[in-house]
Structure formats: C-alpha cells, structure tokens
Amino acid sequence: MKTIDIIVPCYNEEEGLEYFVRETNKAIDTLPDYSFRYILINDGSRDKTYLIMKKLAKQFSNIKYISFSRNFGKEAAMYAGLQHACADYVVVMDADLQHPPEVFPQMIEALEKEGYDCCATKRDEREGEGLFRGLFSKLFFKLSNKLTDVKNPYGAMDYRMMTQQMVQAILELSEVQRFSKGIFSWVGFNTKWISFKTVERRMGTTKWKFSSLFKYAIDGITCFSVAPLRFTAIMGAVIFFISLIYIIITLIQTLFFGITTPGYVTTLCAVLFLGGLTEMSIGILGEYIGRIYMETKDRPIYITKFSNFEEENNKEKDKEKDEK
C-alpha cells in the first residue's frame, strides 16, 4: 500500500483545525488504497492550536505534530514537515481549507499514471483578486520568471503533492531564507499544474498583509537571482559612457567657445540623478549582503519545542534495546 504524508503548517488555526481534519478525513476515506498520515506543524501559535493538535493526535493515530518554540514562518514549517515526511508521496497544504482535499485523486493520478513527479495547484485565471493586488502579483510572476531560473505560472500556490524523491531534493536546499515556490521549481522534476476554484477562508483570518506580500516578492527575486546587481552594474556603465560623451562635448565647447553657460541645471541634474542612483545601488547591494550575513550565521531553520515524533523514536529505541 502506498503511503502519503500531509504536511500542514498551522499558525493560530484553533478555529478551523478540527474542521480541517474532519473534512480531509472525508476525502481520505474515499481513497482506501492509500495510507495517509498528517504532519501538523504548530508554528508558534498564540492561541490553542497546540492543545487542539494534541487532542487530535490522541483521537487519530495517524496524526503527528511538531510544535515550534516560536513563530518561524510558513516556510520553516513546511521545511520541518518535509524533513519528517517519509511517505511515498508528500502533500503540502494549508489548514484553512482553501486548498480542497477533494483534488487528492487527481494528484495521485498525475503522479502514478501520468508519470509526473509533482502535481501543483494554481489559482483559477478567471478569478479576480482586487485590482491592485492582482496587478502586483501578475507583475511579480512576470518579473521573477524573466529574471530567475524559477518558472512558475501566474497564481502558483504551495498546495501540491510530490514524490519522496523530489522531497529529498528540496531538503538538499537547506538555506535559512527559504522561498518555497522558488525551491519547488528550482529542483526541477516534472510538474503538472491543475487549478481549482479558490474559496474564502472558512475560519480564522489570513496572516498576509500587503507589506508582507511586498517582502515576499523581493525575497522571490533576490533568493534566486543576482539580476538586480547586474542591473546596477549595467546602469553604471551606461551612465559612465553618456558622461564621457558629455564631458568631451563640454570640453570642446569650453576650449573653442569659452564658458558660455553657468551650468546650474546640468550640475543639479547630475548630482541628484547620480545621488539617487548611487543610493539605490547601495540599497540593492545591501539587500544581498544582508542575505549573505543571515545565511553565514547558519542558524537552524526552526526550533522544536514539542513533538510526538520523539515518542515514536523512543518507542523504536526501546524496541531495539529489547531485541538486543
């Protein structure tokens, strides 16, 4: 029997977690040929999420949980889940039922019959997002597909099912500043994209603000490309050559015709323009240096406080002891 691990990052999901498990179990029950296991990750929730997880784990033997010592972010939670997943197929999905478990059969078919390594989901194209947000995310997908090795269709989501082989590849990328959508795509393998109608969050609230989306977009590009750095270098070169021409023209003018203009406007333009450009370049440089700095610290991606994986390990150790 094939096994499937479902990784679910949870941050303040007390309202919906039980409902999520109930609904997902319904989908699982329709697939008796597969053995499912949940890996719930409590990402430092400040509500009762952890208690609910513990309760659920008592109730269902196929529920495993990891609880972080603080909020490390969804990316870290997914990483923790992937590290613990040992099933044939691994699913990553949200706890808010915005990712319908009803598409499991479709995903399994893609992996098993159609020969894909991953079946990922994307937002239905026809759906609106809000004008500004929509424009922003369209621009982001265009830009990041152009600038980086990462190729994702518009509206790509984290919700996907992957083979264990692909999970192992993802775990090889153990960087601290994780951008999963990029990593999923960077490791390669064949991905099938399916879309479904997204629904509003049933319970709880979204943890995204526009500012965090903006940060996410910057991460998405800088984590996978040095194109912005190259852009500043090219800008520098272009301006250098233009200046050279302008200097020659001015020299000739001065030598042959004498100084005719006070040069107020040109000076002002040059100072302001170059000043702005220099600041921007230093900013971009700083963005990358900051990333190098954070990465060289080599801190752990997450810290576990509680987990029922340990119990299992202990049991196994006890067994080994007994056998000896």
Ligand code: UDP
């Ligand atoms: N999440 C998390 N850590 C965080 C923020 C979110 O583990 O710091 C989880 C959250 O519990 C949910 C998933 O990530 O299961 C997606 O979050 P949300 O629904 O807020 O994002 P959206 O669907 O709006 O993109």
Ligand code: MG
């Ligand atoms: Mg959501």
